[in-house]
Structure formats: C-alpha cells, structure tokens
Amino acid sequence: MKTLVGDSKRYLDVDLTTKAWSVFSPSENDLRDYIGGKGLGIKFYYDRLGKRLKAVDPLGAENILIFMAGPFLATGAPCSARFAAVTKSPLTGIMASSSCGGPFGMALRTAGWDGLVVCGASNSPAVLRIDEDGASFEEASELWGLGTEAARARLVDNPRQGELLIGPAGENLVSFANIRSGHRFLGRGGLGAVMGSKRLKAIVATGGAYRIEAAEPERFKSASGRMRKHVLRNDFSRAYRAFGTNYNVRVGVKAGFLPVMNFRDRTDPRFEALSGEAMAERYNTRHSTCAPCTVLCGHKGRYPDGTTRHIPEYETTGSWGGNIGNWDPDLIGVWNQLLNDLGMDTISAGVTFSWAMEAAEKGIRKSVLAFGKTDNIGELISDTAFRRGEGAELALGTRLLSEKYGGKDFAIQVKGLELASYDPRAGWGHGLNYAVANRGGCHLNAYLIGLEALYNYLDPYSTRAKASWVAFMEDLFDAFNSTHTCLFTVFGTLLETFVPKRTPKPLLKLTMTWLPRVAQALLDWSSVSDQVAAITGRNLSGRDFIMAGRRSHVLERYMNTEMGVNRSADVLPARFLDEGETRHPAKSVVDLEPMLNEYYRIKGYDGRGVPLGTTLSKLGIETE
Ligand code: SF4
Structure with missing residues (x-):
C-alpha cells in the first residue's frame, strides 16, 4: 500500500457523453479558502456553471454531479466516513448538497482521489468504475429497474469497494429520489434523479491503494483525541449511542x-x-x-x-x-x-x-x-x-402538487424541500433556520432546535438572539461540512470544551441570550480546525476555519439568488405562522419577520436577501 500525505489534490473529471475522463487539481487558494467537501464542491460548481446557473436544467446533460471527499476521510478522525454530493436540484431548482457516511467515500479517497465531477449523460444505462488508475465504463441495461439491494449484490464483490447506487425512483426521475451507499443515503434534494437523468445506475470505487497520513501526525493525534473526548462525554452522543x-x-x-x-x-x-x-x-x-x-x-x-x-x-x-x-x-x-x-x-x-x-x-x-x-x-x-x-x-413532491391543486398553506416545504420532523413552532430560531436554509427547508442548516429544545440554552418562544445564532451555526456547520466530520459531533465539540463546561448553565444561557457574540467567541472548535491544519499541512486558525464555512455558505446563497431566490422565498408554510393552537400547552406561531431582518443584516445581505458586493469581496468571492 502506498502512502499519501494530506490531500491528494487529484480530482476525476468524467464525461458520460463521450465516455472520457481526465484529472484536474484545484488551486492552492481554493483548497485553503474552501477546505474540501461540500464547500469546495460548491466552488467547483460555480466555476463551471456560474455564468448560466438559471438556464441549467437539473435533469439535462449540462447539469453536473459532484462527489467530494473531505480531508478527514480515511484518516481515522472522529466520525470521518462521510462525503458529499453537490448539484442543481430537480426538486427545488436551486443548489442542493447532501452528505452521508456510506463506504463510497472511503473507497474513493483510498483509491487516491479527493473528488469526482460527473458531466454529460450516457445514451444507455451505465456503471462507472473507479480505481487508482482512473475511470472505466460498463453497460448496465440488465441492472436498470433493479432495487438498490439487488443491484449492489451484482456490483460489489470485495470489501475494498464502495458504491453509489440509484433505485427505480432515480431511474424514473422521481423528484425526491436519493442515492444509496451501503445503508447510508445522499437523501435530500433529488440527487438520485440527477444520476438517473444521466442514465448512471451506479458508481463503484475500488480503494485500498493508499494509506492516508497527516502532514503533522503528532498534532493530528492530539487534536483528534481532544475532539473524541469531547464528543464521547456529550449527553446527546451517549443517548444516540444507546437509543x-x-x-x-x-x-x-x-x-x-x-x-x-x-x-x-x-x-x-x-x-x-x-x-x-x-x-x-x-x-x-x-x-x-x-x-x-x-x-x-x-x-x-x-x-x-x-x-x-x-x-x-x-x-x-x-x-x-x-x-x-x-x-x-x-x-x-x-x-x-x-x-x-x-x-x-x-x-x-x-x-x-x-x-x-x-x-x-x-x-x-x-x-x-x-x-x-x-x-x-x-x-x-x-x-x-x-x-x-x-x-x-x-x-x-409537495410544492408542485400544491401549486396544481391549491393547499399551499399546508404544504410543509420551503423552496420545494419538505421539512423534517421538527415543528418550528417549538423553536422559532429553527423556523428561521428553515426559512433561510440554502437547500430549502433543511433542518441541518443550523439545527437551532438543538439549542432551543434539546439542550435548552435558548428560549424557544422568543426571537432574541436567534438571527445571530442561526448565522453563526450556518457558518460552523458549513465549515464542518468541508471536512465531512458528522454534524452529530458539533454540539459535543462546542459544549464540552473548557469554558462552557466550567460555566454554570444559567450564566451560559444568559450570555447566549443577551450577548450572543460574546458566547460565540467563548466557544472553541480548535480540535476540528487543528485536525484540518495537521492533516493538510496548511496554516489554518479557528477563525480561518469558520470563515471558510461562511465563504461557501454565502457563495451558495449568491448562486441561489442568481436562480431567483430572494426574500419572497425565505418563508415558512402558513401553518407555522398562523395556526398557534395545538395540543401542546404553549400557544405558538413563529415570529419570522423581525428575525429575518436581523439575519440579513448580520449576514451582509440587502433587504431582499441578496449578498452585498462588500460581503462578497470581504470573503474573496469573485462573481464576474
Ligand atoms: S453519528 Fe451516526 S450519522 Fe454520524 S457518522 Fe456516526 S453513524 Fe454515521
């Protein structure tokens, strides 16, 4: 087995129309500014299709489907099996990304590739195979129509392999079709339909050619040990482990x-x-x-x-x-x-x-x-x-159905993406999270319900400090999603460090509510940013790390505004704004507007929700 230090900087570019492939490397600046994973995937998409985002048909051959490993994959960092996909969504018509921890990421990275861009469309059903030498293509007509379990049984025959697969829903362009890897899923935004539109039944990577090592092994060991300790002693980590x-x-x-x-x-x-x-x-x-x-x-x-x-x-x-x-x-x-x-x-x-x-x-x-x-x-x-x-x-999906028949007020979606099982009337900040999330009604944009209802640090029925926390958590979540450590590590990483652990909870709650910027400054995610620096050998402070998250989040927002998203799309289903009476004793509707105004101000967007030129240039985002 060969050794690879840090990231390989090697990405595969595959054209399904011509059945050709090539290799490319991002610039050092992009690797520093976007780290990897979802963040760098968004940048790749913008670099290729940024000039005609609105015109791209999500199910047309022009759309591209990007699969990205993060720097943590295959290093042994905590919860580091995950990888991401980025594309334009057929469900929402705007950018979509999704991540999961199936075996494909590990196989891709240990085959020596940090990512894969799939362009074009095949004439007939195809399987793409990847190994350390590059890509090859197979005819797959006999697999078309098979469920994911049967297809996997036909395609994967050794433990060094990791696969991505679609089922009949992806083949039939169901707008919320997903992509499977092992028993994990790139679930949201209809990415499976994009793969289906390219008549790509599966991608199978054969890994095991490379061992990934950190550029600074001792620093990596120390930082990953710190993070593991924090995650393991977190109450919710322990509860999820048990139940x-x-x-x-x-x-x-x-x-x-x-x-x-x-x-x-x-x-x-x-x-x-x-x-x-x-x-x-x-x-x-x-x-x-x-x-x-x-x-x-x-x-x-x-x-x-x-x-x-x-x-x-x-x-x-x-x-x-x-x-x-x-x-x-x-x-x-x-x-x-x-x-x-x-x-x-x-x-x-x-x-x-x-x-x-x-x-x-x-x-x-x-x-x-x-x-x-x-x-x-x-x-x-x-x-x-x-x-x-x-x-x-x-x-x-719900948006098109409700546009056809009526019933928009009870269509539980934002920007076309259906909401997960967290009613925002139980946490108004989570309502703001849904309204502004880049991929539509995504609970994992900032997951404010965590601070409001799981950990009880913020009053769920108040607008106070919510815009600040949504903006902060968005940046942090996107930074975590550039490494692709699992988002279930976020709260352990933040809340089990020295200051929050030693601060009495009532005092911490007060600070988080009345002085959110101070509370955010006291939180410490250096165990994660230090691992990125140690693996890649690039200088990266905790602030650089969160700025990388902000950069990719704002770039994605900018791309969505180019596709028509603005304040009128940053809404919630009317049910959550008007219907306060439920069987829960607290009568509640989400007070969205004041949070939205404050959120735009903090993010550096104008009153329509479009990133200001000064915001883009401060983050080094070039849009011309
Ligand atoms: S916590 Fe759950 S979702 Fe996250 S990496 Fe572990 S098994 Fe996967």
Whole structure:
C-alpha cells in the first residue's frame, strides 16, 4: 500500500457523453479558502456553471454531479466516513448538497482521489468504475429497474469497494429520489434523479491503494483525541449511542416539535411507541453505523417477522409515524426498507404523502391515502417510485402538487424541500433556520432546535438572539461540512470544551441570550480546525476555519439568488405562522419577520436577501 500525505489534490473529471475522463487539481487558494467537501464542491460548481446557473436544467446533460471527499476521510478522525454530493436540484431548482457516511467515500479517497465531477449523460444505462488508475465504463441495461439491494449484490464483490447506487425512483426521475451507499443515503434534494437523468445506475470505487497520513501526525493525534473526548462525554452522543436518533422522540413529545397529521399538531403521547427507548427494547437493537464513527447513532434490530432491519432515523420515524397518523413502529421499519430499496428520500416522500392525505380530507384533491390508513402505503410507495397511478403525481413532491391543486398553506416545504420532523413552532430560531436554509427547508442548516429544545440554552418562544445564532451555526456547520466530520459531533465539540463546561448553565444561557457574540467567541472548535491544519499541512486558525464555512455558505446563497431566490422565498408554510393552537400547552406561531431582518443584516445581505458586493469581496468571492 502506498502512502499519501494530506490531500491528494487529484480530482476525476468524467464525461458520460463521450465516455472520457481526465484529472484536474484545484488551486492552492481554493483548497485553503474552501477546505474540501461540500464547500469546495460548491466552488467547483460555480466555476463551471456560474455564468448560466438559471438556464441549467437539473435533469439535462449540462447539469453536473459532484462527489467530494473531505480531508478527514480515511484518516481515522472522529466520525470521518462521510462525503458529499453537490448539484442543481430537480426538486427545488436551486443548489442542493447532501452528505452521508456510506463506504463510497472511503473507497474513493483510498483509491487516491479527493473528488469526482460527473458531466454529460450516457445514451444507455451505465456503471462507472473507479480505481487508482482512473475511470472505466460498463453497460448496465440488465441492472436498470433493479432495487438498490439487488443491484449492489451484482456490483460489489470485495470489501475494498464502495458504491453509489440509484433505485427505480432515480431511474424514473422521481423528484425526491436519493442515492444509496451501503445503508447510508445522499437523501435530500433529488440527487438520485440527477444520476438517473444521466442514465448512471451506479458508481463503484475500488480503494485500498493508499494509506492516508497527516502532514503533522503528532498534532493530528492530539487534536483528534481532544475532539473524541469531547464528543464521547456529550449527553446527546451517549443517548444516540444507546437509543439511536429516535431518542429525540420523547424529547419532542415534551418540547412539542413532533409532526402529527401533516404538522397540524406537534405532540401526541402515542409517539411513545416510536421512541428510541421503546424500539431498543422491542427490536433488541445493536449498532450498525458509518465507519469509522465515534458517536454510533445507527442501529439495526430484529423485527417480529424475524427480519433484521435497520432502525429508521428519527426524521423517518416522524415522517412515517405521527405525521401520517401511524403509530406502529413495525410498519415504519418495513416502509423504510422499501423506500431505501426503491431509492427515495424518506422525509420528502412522507411529507408528500401527508400533504395528499390532508388535501383529500379537505376535498381539494382525490386520493386513496388517508390519515391512519396504513394498508395501502406500501403499494403507493412502489407506485411513486415507478410513477404508476396516483404515484405518478406524488413523485412531484409537495410544492408542485400544491401549486396544481391549491393547499399551499399546508404544504410543509420551503423552496420545494419538505421539512423534517421538527415543528418550528417549538423553536422559532429553527423556523428561521428553515426559512433561510440554502437547500430549502433543511433542518441541518443550523439545527437551532438543538439549542432551543434539546439542550435548552435558548428560549424557544422568543426571537432574541436567534438571527445571530442561526448565522453563526450556518457558518460552523458549513465549515464542518468541508471536512465531512458528522454534524452529530458539533454540539459535543462546542459544549464540552473548557469554558462552557466550567460555566454554570444559567450564566451560559444568559450570555447566549443577551450577548450572543460574546458566547460565540467563548466557544472553541480548535480540535476540528487543528485536525484540518495537521492533516493538510496548511496554516489554518479557528477563525480561518469558520470563515471558510461562511465563504461557501454565502457563495451558495449568491448562486441561489442568481436562480431567483430572494426574500419572497425565505418563508415558512402558513401553518407555522398562523395556526398557534395545538395540543401542546404553549400557544405558538413563529415570529419570522423581525428575525429575518436581523439575519440579513448580520449576514451582509440587502433587504431582499441578496449578498452585498462588500460581503462578497470581504470573503474573496469573485462573481464576474
Ligand atoms: S453519528 Fe451516526 S450519522 Fe454520524 S457518522 Fe456516526 S453513524 Fe454515521
């Protein structure tokens, strides 16, 4: 095995139209300014298509699909199995990125490649194979139509390989089709449909040619050890390790962020059957995670029918549980497996189904779906993937359906992306997070519900300091997403360091609420930025790190504004602005406008939400 120090600086450029490939390297400036992963992927997209962003058809051959490793991959850094994809989304019509911890990233990086740009479109179904020598192409007509599990069994035959696959949903251009790697998913924004439009069934990378070493091994060991210690002692890391992300369910019953019947309500005691604690007992769960991982949130378990299944993530449980009036966890496990095999995002699919249920109840669109009716869900999931019958329309997602039939006020989406199972009436800052997130209604833009309802540092029913925290967390999350350590490490990394650990919680809460900039200055993410510097050998301070996150976040926003996004798109579904009465004792609607004004000011955007020229130039973003 050969040794590679830091990043390889080698990226593959693959053209599916001509079946040709070449190698390119980014500039040293871009590697310093954008680090890698999602951030550098956004820059690549802008460099290639920035002049005609609006004209690019997401499902046309001109669109490009970029897969990016981050510098942490294959180094043994905590939770570092993850990689990202970047493209223009067929679901939202703006930029989309998604990350996951499947085996593809590790195989790509240990084959000596830091990323891959896929251009053009094949005439017929194809598989792209990658190894240390480059790329090759295979005819794949016999795989077209297969589910992801069957296709994987035909394509992957040794443990050094890692794959990306689409199912029938991607082939049939379902707008929320996903891409699978192992049992992890590039889930959001319809990336699977982009792969399907290129008639690319799979990419299989064969790794194991290179061992990745840090440029400064001792500094890396020290920084990764610090980060691991912080992550391991964090309460939520420990809870996710024991019960998976469904640990959020019991917290959500109390805090009132659970989706009930298309978010008409936000709490219900029947959710208890869907809690992580209940599932751990019912399915005798054990770990099944990305590798390597420090948190270990993923689980699998034995279902009553004797089948071993992956336990659905919290967001899937919410979308296919109370959100559609189902309280049977076994059914969610079965549907989750079906959705994964057919290749669809569980969040967007679940919320599209719940919209159809409410629309039928209100008499604005006929449907065979109804809240609490579970016997036809499996069939409708399949019909959606194959675009049959009513499924052909469900494949469009909530935004297009509500534009066609009406019912926009209860279409639970922002910019076309359906919301995950966190009702923003339980945390107004999380509402701002959804409204301004670059990829649409994304819970992982700043995940403010964490500070508002999981850790209880900020009053959920207040606008105070929320814009500041959303802006700060966006920068930080995008910086983390340039390394591709898992976002579940963020709170441990921030809150288990010296100052927050030693500060009494009431005092910390006061500082975070009344002096957010001071509180942010006291937080310490140097264990992560030091690892980037140690791996790559580039000088990078904690401030440089967060500025890299801000740079890629603002560049992505600028690109979206070039595609028509402005203040009128930074909204929430009317349900969260008007309907305050729920079964939760706190009456609440999100007070969005004042937070939005403050947020634009802090970010350096004008009143329409467009980044100012001075903001772009301060960040070194060239737009001409
Ligand atoms: S915490 Fe969960 S999502 Fe994150 S790397 Fe580990 S298993 Fe994957």
